[in-house]
Amino acid sequence: AFDISNLRDQTGYVTLDRGYKNTGATKSAITFLDGEQGILQYRGYSIEDLAAKASFLEVAYLLIYGELPTKEEYSKFENAIRRHTLVNEDMRNIFNGFPVSAHPMAVLSSLVSAMSAFYPDSQDEKGDVDKHIVRLLAKLPTIATWSYKRGMGHPTNYPKNELDYIPNFLHMMFALPVEEYKVDPVVAEALNILLILHADHEQNCSTSTVRLVGSSQANIYSSISAGVSALWGPLHGGANQEVIEMLEAIKADGGDVSKYVDMAKNAKTTGFRLFGFGHRVYKNFDPRAKIIKKAADDVLGKLGVNDPVLEIAKGLEEAALNDEYFIQRKLYPNVDFYSGIIYRALGIPTNMFTVMFAIGRLPGWIAQWKEMREQKEPIGRPRQIYTGATLREFVPLENR
Numbered sequence: 001a002f003d004i005s006n007l008r009d010q011t012g013y014v015t016l017d018r019g020y021k022n023t024g025a026t027k028s029a030i031t032f033l034d035g036e037q038g039i040l041q042y043r044g045y046s047i048e049d050l051a052a053k054a055s056f057l058e059v060a061y062l063l064i065y066g067e068l069p070t071k072e073e074y075s076k077f078e079n080a081i082r083r084h085t086l087v088n089e090d091m092r093n094i095f096n097g098f099p100v101s102a103h104p105m106a107v108l109s110s111l112v113s114a115m116s117a118f119y120p121d122s123q124d125e126k127g128d129v130d131k132h133i134v135r136l137l138a139k140l141p142t143i144a145t146w147s148y149k150r151g152m153g154h155p156t157n158y159p160k161n162e163l164d165y166i167p168n169f170l171h172m173m174f175a176l177p178v179e180e181y182k183v184d185p186v187v188a189e190a191l192n193i194l195l196i197l198h199a200d201h202e203q204n205c206s207t208s209t210v211r212l213v214g215s216s217q218a219n220i221y222s223s224i225s226a227g228v229s230a231l232w233g234p235l236h237g238g239a240n241q242e243v244i245e246m247l248e249a250i251k252a253d254g255g256d257v258s259k260y261v262d263m264a265k266n267a268k269t270t271g272f273r274l275f276g277f278g279h280r281v282y283k284n285f286d287p288r289a290k291i292i293k294k295a296a297d298d299v300l301g302k303l304g305v306n307d308p309v310l311e312i313a314k315g316l317e318e319a320a321l322n323d324e325y326f327i328q329r330k331l332y333p334n335v336d337f338y339s340g341i342i343y344r345a346l347g348i349p350t351n352m353f354t355v356m357f358a359i360g361r362l363p364g365w366i367a368q369w370k371e372m373r374e375q376k377e378p379i380g381r382p383r384q385i386y387t388g389a390t391l392r393e394f395v396p397l398e399n400r
């Protein structure tokens with residue numbers, strides 16, 4: 001029998017907040033988010049301003065070090081990253097052990113975790129944290145492109161470090177030995193915006209994971225690898241892959257969006273949710289989704305890509321936004337609803353979408369890990385309400 005007095009004796013009173021819907025876990029000076037008004041700011045700068053004017057590495061610096069870099073600071077930071085883009089060749093042995101069909105997120109989390117074995121000083125409290133930060137920022141894109149190239153059956157491209165961060169990534173992804181690869185500035189700019197929009201989002205699932213793992217004083221690589229794993233789930237970063245798969249399914253099914261809106265309205269019985277809709281915090285609109293929707297139109301227009309899936313997405317958005325079920329529950333497109341359409345237009349395959357999110361979120365994870373350590377936060381350790389058996393007598397195996 002469930003005995004509440006016994007439970008209180010053992011645990012005292014605890015606040016039960018499943019999913020931490022209203023529990024603050026920390027004080028943070030990195031990202032401000034107002035879900036009611038749809039405001040997102042990194043270190044006091046609006047996401048709209050940053051997406052329009054900054055480079056991804058400037059935003060990374062801002063998140064991690066608290067201020068926009070001066071020209072000198074920026075060039076030092078950028079150059080350090082340029083010099084660390086190579087991944088230790090021995091990591092290839094680990095990489096080659098994965099099946100060719102391995103999901104790039106499985107590979108990414110494993111190889112980021114493996115970096116702690118290659119840089120064991122990361123375990124040292126007094127180690128050079130800035131160097132680990134540079135390594136992570138520099139090597140994540142390289143690792144990501146290994147998966148893509150292997151999936152294509154192509155040789156990997158070594159980084160070309162005279163190129164800037166995003167062009168270098170595009171080079172490693174798309175350059176082929178047969179012809180000279182020229183980075184399309186439209187593609188680089190679109191990617192710059194996408195990465196900035198994903199760069200931080202306060203205490204979301206993957207970031208909380210990074211902070212929680214790091215709170216045991218686990219090293220930065222292990223902590224970030226845990227963040228990559230958390231991001232992979234379809235309710236979090238994995239949603240961008242799910243969105244495109246859903247839109248493709250709607251297209252293959254004749255393009256009737258209302259049928260899918262109806263299915264989502266009965267999510268409890270159908271188990272079907274509209275991926276890319278709804279957010280734990282944004283209850284009026286996701287400011288990132290607004291920027292992305294416009295970027296999707298711009299990029300597809302400039303590249304001359306005519307993707308029928310964009311029309312389906314717009315139709316689905318309109319149908320859902322006019323539906324009582326979605327209005328009542330304040331369900332709006334989130335950042336991932338349109339991002340996949342842009343990734344596709346840039347030639348990035350669906351199974352790489354969540355990896356792109358990870359490259360974008362990396363500066364946020366790093367900044368949050370660093371802040372957590374600098375604030376000397378205690379080890380994270382939630383409580384529970386125990387609902388299991390009360391004390392029972394052990395019965396030896398022969399008597400069971």
Ligand code: ACO
Nearest residue numbers: 235236237239264267273274275276277278279280329334
């Ligand atoms: N489709 C249909 N119904 C939905 C959806 C959806 N996408 N999202 C929420 N609902 C419904 C729920 O069934 C629930 O209905 P009820 O009040 O009748 O019980 C209500 O809206 C509230 O939903 P919760 O799941 O309680 O909200 P929560 O804050 O826990 O979840 C989440 C937020 C996970 C984002 C959710 O909206 C969802 O699953 N969306 C689809 C997945 C997705 O797009 N994830 C990406 C999130 S953004 C990011 O990580 C970058």
